[in-house]
Amino acid sequence: MATFSRLHKIALIGLGAVGGGLAYYHIGKNEKKFDVQNSWTTNYTPSVKWEKNWDHREPESIVKPAKSNKPEDENRFNEQVEKAKSKAVRHLFLIRHGQYHVDGTTDCERTLTELGRQQADITGKRLAELDIKWDLLVRSTMTRAQETAKIIAKHLPKDIEIKDCQLLEEGAPIPPEPPVGHWRPEPRQFFQDSARIEAAFRRYFYRAPPDQTHDTYTLLVCHANVIRFFVCKALQFPPEAWLRISLNHASITWLSILPNGNVVLRSLSDTGHMEPKYITSR
Known part of the structure; x- marks a missing residue:
């Protein structure tokens, strides 16, 4: 009985395949608008082309x-x-600040929590373990980013160049799509923050100049909204998609700008160097 059941199923599948084939033949013969291409490689045109x-x-x-x-x-x-x-690669490591006191009414009061300091310290050790010759450390001027960067810098060479940049401060880069009900900044905030964050992108994201003969490695310690927007812009994804990306505290996002202008995302919100008990995103 079991054998008959299997044969019966095979017969039904065969008839289904034949029937489907006949139906497809009939539709394709009489109504060409229903023709189906059998692979994306047939007459394929990219929906969005890379802007070189x-x-x-x-x-x-x-x-x-x-x-x-x-x-x-x-x-x-x-x-x-x-x-x-260009002859060299520019590597950008985007580090989100550690967990901080969200109940602070001013930026000065939004300092790192004890867990946030531990997260920054673990990430600093991880960056040191990568054995990379860091060229520059740029930090947002907001308190939580400044504290995070100082903790990270303890694990890096003493001669690393450190700069502060107000353009990297947190903000609302562009109205997200889809919108989020619990987060609705005023249109004026988008108007103000968008230009600043766009200016930050243009300051740090570009291929190496022709006279640069070696690869460079830059650390940007900043904020989740800024990093997510940067990732979308660098990969030429729709910038409105930035809020669909989640970033952990003190995570590492690594982007490489190749000599031909192509951009590679090597890691996104990497916290694999942390034990689960240290990982947070809010």
Whole structure:
């Protein structure tokens, strides 16, 4: 009986496949608008194409065109394009601050909690273990980012360059899609913060200049909204999607800008170096 049941199922599947094939043939024969392509590789067109000159440093865009079609002019143009090409990788490590006292009424009162200090210390040790020659540490001027950066810096070489940047302060970069009911800043806040955070992106995200011969590694200690917006912008995702990304406290997000202008996300909100008891996001 069991054998008959299996044969019966096979027969039904076979009939279903044949029937489906006949139905498809009939539809395809009489109504071509219902034709189905069997793979995305057939007549595939990207919905959004990569903008190569996103940082306005594409060599062909900064070199004057050849004066004529003469070989000497074209050769001169090609030589200038080669000289304008980037040769190194810019690595950006975006670190979110540690957990902080959210009930503070002013920025000065929104200091790190004890757990937040522990998170920053663990992340500092992790960054030191990577054995990377850090070129620069940039920190937001808000209290929780300043404290986080100071704890991290204890684990880094003493000669690392440290800068403060108001552009990296937390804010509302752009109205999110889909909207979130419990978080609705005034339109004025988006108007003010959007330009500032966009300016921060332009300051730190660009391919290496042609005279840069070695890869660089920069640390940006800032905030969740800023980092999420940066990730969307760098990968040319819809910027309105930034609030769909969740970031843990003191997490590591690593982006690499390649010489040809392509951007690679190597890690997002990485807290694998922490024990579960230390991981928080709110």
